[in-house]
Amino acid sequence: MNPSAIEVSAETFYIAAQSQPEQHKFVFAYTIRIQNNSLEKVQLLRRHWLITDANGLQVEVDGEGVVGEQPELAPNESYSYTSGAVLETPVGTMQGHYIMQDNKRNEFQVAIPLFRLALPNILN
Template sequence: MSTPETPDARYHIEVSAVAEHIAPQSRPEDDHYVFAYHITIRNTGREPAQLLSRHWIITDGNGKVQEVHGQGVIGEQPTLAPGESFRYTSGCVMETPVGTMHGSYQMVAGDGHHFDAVIPPFMLAVPRVLH
């Protein structure tokens, strides 16, 4: 007799992020800091899954929180087969040289099951600001 699969094994998305400060577009004298972030979304589950929407929580160094909701990412709603990855780059502007981002992607599996893929927190920081 086999053990039934847990939903987590069938529906699992790993998200990783790398952020960078875009100095030429930033204006520190105006509290205007531009960051790019490079996201990799990998389907480590056993079901194909489509990214439907996103929810970001962006917190600057002063504790000011911005929430961003939207359809897809960079105008796309990619479908990932098990083992496939999707990469994209986007950006944000903050009033402080340091902050964090985290959130979730709302997904639908090939069998119609809806689930969230967690975007773990990552740091946005101007180089040499943090020790």
């Protein structure tokens, strides 16, 4: 399995209603889209995140699946989910990888490209 056949993209949103900037609590949501461009079925087994705020504080998160699921994606199928992160600063980044398996149960790693979490209009 060629890991580059699995495409991962992210869209982020600032959740002002749940944030408390005066208490250094900035809440973000992100929607991840995983597209299987391979010729075989794959399954997402685990995730690893590295979340970094503007102060350089890093938090690593590992777990089974995503949002309680271990989705299977047929060829040319996509899967999307929305989750969230809380930062102590108004800007930060997330990146990581998924551990997936092909239909022969061979595990492989798929990179989650770095994406930015930021208050609207804070960065040009």
